[in-house]
Amino acid sequence: MAFDYQVAIVTGASSGIGWALAKELASRKCKVGLLARRGDRLAALAEEIRLSGGEAAFAVADVSNRAQTLDAMAAVRRELGPVDLLIANSGIGTHTPLKPLDTERVEYMMRVNIFGVIYAIEAVLPEMLERGKGHLSAISSLGSYKGFPGESGYCASKAAINVYLEGLRIQLRSKGIAVTTICPGFIRTAMTEAHAFHMPWAMEADKAARKIVRALKRRKKVYNFPWQTTWLTKFTCWVPDWLLARTLNPYVVEGPKPEKGSAFKK
Ligand SMILES: NC(=O)c1ccc[n+]([C@@H]2O[C@H](COP(=O)([O-])OP(=O)(O)OC[C@H]3O[C@@H](n4cnc5c(N)ncnc54)[C@H](OP(=O)(O)O)[C@@H]3O)[C@@H](O)[C@H]2O)c1
Numbered sequence: 001m002a003f004d005y006q007v008a009i010v011t012g013a014s015s016g017i018g019w020a021l022a023k024e025l026a027s028r029k030c031k032v033g034l035l036a037r038r039g040d041r042l043a044a045l046a047e048e049i050r051l052s053g054g055e056a057a058f059a060v061a062d063v064s065n066r067a068q069t070l071d072a073m074a075a076v077r078r079e080l081g082p083v084d085l086l087i088a089n090s091g092i093g094t095h096t097p098l099k100p101l102d103t104e105r106v107e108y109m110m111r112v113n114i115f116g117v118i119y120a121i122e123a124v125l126p127e128m129l130e131r132g133k134g135h136l137s138a139i140s141s142l143g144s145y146k147g148f149p150g151e152s153g154y155c156a157s158k159a160a161i162n163v164y165l166e167g168l169r170i171q172l173r174s175k176g177i178a179v180t181t182i183c184p185g186f187i188r189t190a191m192t193e194a195h196a197f198h199m200p201w202a203m204e205a206d207k208a209a210r211k212i213v214r215a216l217k218r219r220k221k222v223y224n225f226p227w228q229t230t231w232l233t234k235f236t237c238w239v240p241d242w243l244l245a246r247t248l249n250p251y252v253v254e255g256p257k258p259e260k261g262s263a264f265k266k
Contacts, residue, residue: 008033008085009085022045035060059071063090069119085134088139095253118164128177135177140182149245150248150253178219180219185233186200188204
């Protein structure tokens with residue numbers, strides 16, 4: 001797939017991986033639509049893209065809200081034209097403590113990480129089907145392959161995305177619409193800056209964005225990266241629970257964790 005003059009919408013473009021993805025796509029002559037809650041940051045990014053000769057439009061939405069998401073996606077589509085590529089990237093990484101279990105926060109995370117993707121797809125899929133072409137993708141996580149202690153809710157939300165996209169990909173086969181699931185390892189962004197532990201093979205967001213865009217260009221079904229963290233994560237699926245508990249439980253933060261990055265705010 002060539003990106004020139006294609007329309008791509010990136011949700012969660014106000015920081016981190018989404019911000020870097022929008023810039024990478026714009027540098028490849030894509031017209032980019034930007035979505036998130038922080039309009040000031042989207043406006044700044046859109047301006048930066050326009051100043052470097054690109055085309056961008058933005059709209060504010062909380063992707064856990066269906067009506068807001070559909071309206072914002074429609075506004076961007078009106079400005080830029082039919083959407084060729086969706087990258088549903090918006091996400092939050094609330095941990096899953098035991099004391100308290102904090103179901104309300106985990107529920108909100110599920111709405112953002114799962115329904116945020118589903119609503120964004122709902123906004124673009126009918127037109128893609130009409131046109132018989134398009135590309136749907138979402139940023140999942142290597143954490144989708146294993147339920148890690150203290151991250152049960154996050155891992156479950158990303159596992160749901162993997163399975164949702166897998167079913168869609170099979171259903172959309174021969175309809176001209178590609179579906180790509182992106183599973184990154186650790187990327188240095190606002191989401192991970194609160195991590196108190198060493199993040200193995202952590203990568204900068206702009207490098208991650210280049211890798212993701214390359215995978216999208218190849219229309220990969222699933223893209224796991226970096227390979228070292230992919231192997232490590234898949235290996236944990238073979239490790240007995242007692243050994244994982246002994247190794248990982250000391251790093252689990254019980255109770256409220258100090259949070260950084262406005263992406264955590266409701
Ligand atoms: N960083 C990592 O190590 C890593 C690894 C694997 C997967 N991921 C996934 O990558 C994606 C991007 O994360 P990141 O690391 O770039 O984190 P980030 O810098 O915190 O960015 C998160 C983005 O999601 C947006 N967002 C959060 N809640 C939203 C909501 N309710 N409605 C609309 N937008 C919302 C934020 O924008 P606003 O706050 O302006 O709304 C922000 O633009 C997430 O899906 C995350 O799960 C990250």
